[in-house]
Amino acid sequence: MKQQWTLIFALVFALIIAVFSVVNVESVPVDYVFGTAQFPLIMVILGSALAGGLTAALFGTIRIVRQSRQIRALQKELQALKAAAQEPELPSDPTAAVSSGANPAEAPQQETGPQNVTDQNPRE
Numbered sequence: 001m002k003q004q005w006t007l008i009f010a011l012v013f014a015l016i017i018a019v020f021s022v023v024n025v026e027s028v029p030v031d032y033v034f035g036t037a038q039f040p041l042i043m044v045i046l047g048s049a050l051a052g053g054l055t056a057a058l059f060g061t062i063r064i065v066r067q068s069r070q071i072r073a074l075q076k077e078l079q080a081l082k083a084a085a086q087e088p089e090l091p092s093d094p095t096a097a098v099s100s101g102a103n104p105a106e107a108p109q110q111e112t113g114p115q116n117v118t119d120q121n122p123r124e
Helices: 001-023 041-085 094-100
Strands: 025-033 036-040
Touching: 001 041, 025 041, 036 041
Parallel strands: none
Antiparallel strands: 025 036
16 A cells, blocks of 8 residues: 555656646756756756656665665574574583483482571580
């Protein structure tokens, strides 16, 4: 639907430029930095419209190319993250389970002494 409205707008705009150009056919001076030239006003109007359209198309194309590059980079990153998420997680200390020969989940818990110095009272 958006493309249809864009096409309709472009056709109406082209029609307005065409009517405006046909009405203005007299010759006008065009001043450049290096000189002056006489051109029919229809050529000046059509040339300006063409230059504006090409400039807009150029900037639009640059934006589309940048977005497509960004999309490709993000898709690669997504695939890498999906692949990393599907890999099985390794135990945090694989050498402990291998060296003891037992399942780390079945290993007995070691009791540790008091962790805080205030828990040890040498006077008692």
